[in-house]
Amino acid sequence: MIPVSFFFILSIILFVLGIVAFFAKRDLVTMFMAIEVMLNAGNLAFIALAKSSGPIHGQVIVFFVITVAAAEAAVGLAIILLIFRQKKTIKTEDMRLMKG
Amino acid sequence: MGLFLFFLLASICVSSILAMIISKNQAHNALFLVVAFASLGGLFGLLDAPFIAAVQIIIYSGAIMVLFIFVIMMINLRQGIPAEKKRWIFYLSSLLALILIAELVLASKGTFSLLGKTGGERIGSPSDLGRILFSDYLYPFEITSILIVAALVGAIVLVKKREKE
Numbered sequence: 001m002i003p004v005s006f007f008f009i010l011s012i013i014l015f016v017l018g019i020v021a022f023f024a025k026r027d028l029v030t031m032f033m034a035i036e037v038m039l040n041a042g043n044l045a046f047i048a049l050a051k052s053s054g055p056i057h058g059q060v061i062v063f064f065v066i067t068v069a070a071a072e073a074a075v076g077l078a079i080i081l082l083i084f085r086q087k088k089t090i091k092t093e094d095m096r097l098m099k100g
Numbered sequence: 101m102g103l104f105l106f107f108l109l110a111s112i113c114v115s116s117i118l119a120m121i122i123s124k125n126q127a128h129n130a131l132f133l134v135v136a137f138a139s140l141g142g143l144f145g146l147l148d149a150p151f152i153a154a155v156q157i158i159i160y161s162g163a164i165m166v167l168f169i170f171v172i173m174m175i176n177l178r179q180g181i182p183a184e185k186k187r188w189i190f191y192l193s194s195l196l197a198l199i200l201i202a203e204l205v206l207a208s209k210g211t212f213s214l215l216g217k218t219g220g221e222r223i224g225s226p227s228d229l230g231r232i233l234f235s236d237y238l239y240p241f242e243i244t245s246i247l248i249v250a251a252l253v254g255a256i257v258l259v260k261k262r263e264k265e
């Protein structure tokens with residue numbers, strides 16, 4: 001018997017940690033991992049609310065989120081690989097094409 | 101027992117993500133993230149979602165992280181990422197993170213008493229999930245399959261080496 005609000009607070013903490021990782025890190029691959037952490041925090045909130053309010057639809061949404069995250073990871077990593085081939089770096093400081 | 105499992109899994113998850121923020125090595129980051137996603141799968145199991153827990157462990161900490169590790173292997177930075185020089189960014193971001201956590205908890209504090217507890221009637225068995233997925237959510241399911249095929253083709257076309265003319 002665990003209060004569902006504990007899961008909710010955990011999902012808040014995970015989401016904020018994802019935001020911190022996104023802004024504190026300087027390489028594209030780790031920033032992409034931070035996006036996955038934020039998606040997972042959202043999934044945890046969906047499943048916690050599905051548990052507390054009864055219907056199963058929250059879990060179906062999480063299923064769709066996981067499949068879309070898989071597709072997004074494939075395309076995003078392909079783009080990161082292309083950037084690395086062109087610039088030989090994945091650091092965000094070195095991408096200043098629009099800086100003028 | 102359930103409360104002990106919750107705190108164990110939650111502390112594993114949060115501490116491995118903190119380790120991911122602190123560590124400089126990308127391969128270590130990916131392995132920390134595998135641990136975090138696996139413990140999140142355990143938390144989904146605590147919330148009466150056994151099918152989602154299995155999908156989380158198979159797809160997230162299996163397939164997606166293998167993709168990440170492949171890309172890290174291909175990128176193969178010889179010297180690694182140099183250490184961060186500006187320390188104040190770290191302190192400022194941790195301060196802002198604490199403020200944001202406090203804000204979000206304050207904003208959702210009123211709903212905590214309405215959420216109830218785990219246990220009681222079981223929801224989310226794989227047969228229920230499959231039935232609802234192929235009746236109410238049939239069109240989103242099929243559209244998702246088209247999306248995955250598009251992402252597959254797109255990823256291959258993006259990464260493929262162009263032939264020299």
